[in-house]
Amino acid sequence: MLSKRLRAIFELVLQDSVVYDVGSDHAFLACALVKEKKCPLAYAGDNKKGPLDNAQKNIRELKLEGKVIPHLYDGIDPKIKADVVVLAGMGFYTAEKILSAVDLSKYQMIIVQVNQDVVKLRSFISELGYKIVKERVVYDGFYYEIVVFDPRLKGSYTPKECYLGPLLMKEKSDLYLAYLSERKKALEAIFQKADLKSDPRLTYYKWIKETLEK
Ligand SMILES: C[S@@+](CC[C@H](N)C(=O)[O-])C[C@H]1O[C@@H](n2cnc3c(N)ncnc32)[C@H](O)[C@@H]1O
Structure with a gap:
């Protein structure tokens, strides 16, 4: 079963999209997306073998081989063809490094949930000039903020919007x-x-x- 945090991310994923979950660990999200028919195909990416072994085990147990693909890579592998990229459960500086290393414009949606420094995350998205298209708050023992941006659209945010969340503060x-x-x-x-x-x-x-x- 997905945690409330991962369930909130699940809900934000575009129906029928191919998802690349970077830093997937056990591949819980990728497996749920395919198992529950939200996505036909998902990649569970990680830069360490241990987490990918866990992912492989879950994929096998759920009989999702060929539909959830474990992938060893440091960051986002530009060779993977996906519509949606997810980065969740990591620190802001790791997410910043990963997102800075590739051309994001080929993706329809990037979903990011950092464990701290969500204000820095929004400032970074604003500096890159991307549009924040969805935001969620979820309480799962702690409050988590999930930020979704569309790298094909332009956006820019004030310090107040970065602090409060440009959509959250309106909704x-x-x-x-x-x-x-x-x-x-x-x-x-x-x-x-x-x-x-x-x-x-x-x-x-x-x-x-x-x-x-x-
Ligand atoms: C705390 S887990 C989060 C797992 C899952 N995404 C979640 O939200 O529950 C973070 C994962 O990111 C992976 N990771 C850290 N840096 C990475 C990088 N540069 N490229 C790919 N994966 C990375 C770690 O190995 C770890 O499995």
Whole structure:
């Protein structure tokens, strides 16, 4: 069974697309996508043999050989023909390195979920000039943010949008508002301990408050 985080990524994948899950580890996502007939074919990429052995085992157990393909490669192999690329469960700097190394314009959709530094991720997407087309918040023990961009479309985002999520801040789902309230409380706890006159977190606090109150 997929975790809530991976299920949220599953839901974002385009129906009938070929997916290349980079940093796939056990290939849980790739296997679910094919097993549940969301995708006819998926690649489970990883740069280490151990995770790929786990992937191979799952693929065999689920009888998905030939439909989920394990692939050993450091980053995105440009030779793999796919519509959608997924990078999930890794740090921002790893994702940044992987995404910077290839021409992304041939893909229809890139789905990224980094474990920390999602604000840096959005700034990076903005610097590359790509359009963020979907965003999700999911609570799975922690809050995770998933960012989807279309490298064929142009986009540019302000620091406030990078911080809050350009789509999340407009859509304002109940879960997102709960997440913001939690972040607001965490900042208030910091401000109680220290008198921060010119700390950037004061601006973040203002942005969160504005979004919650509007
Ligand atoms: C924590 S796991 C995440 C697994 C899965 N994507 C998820 O979200 O649950 C990260 C995986 O990324 C792989 N990885 C790290 N750097 C990579 C790179 N440069 N190229 C391909 N895979 C990489 C690791 O070997 C590991 O299996």
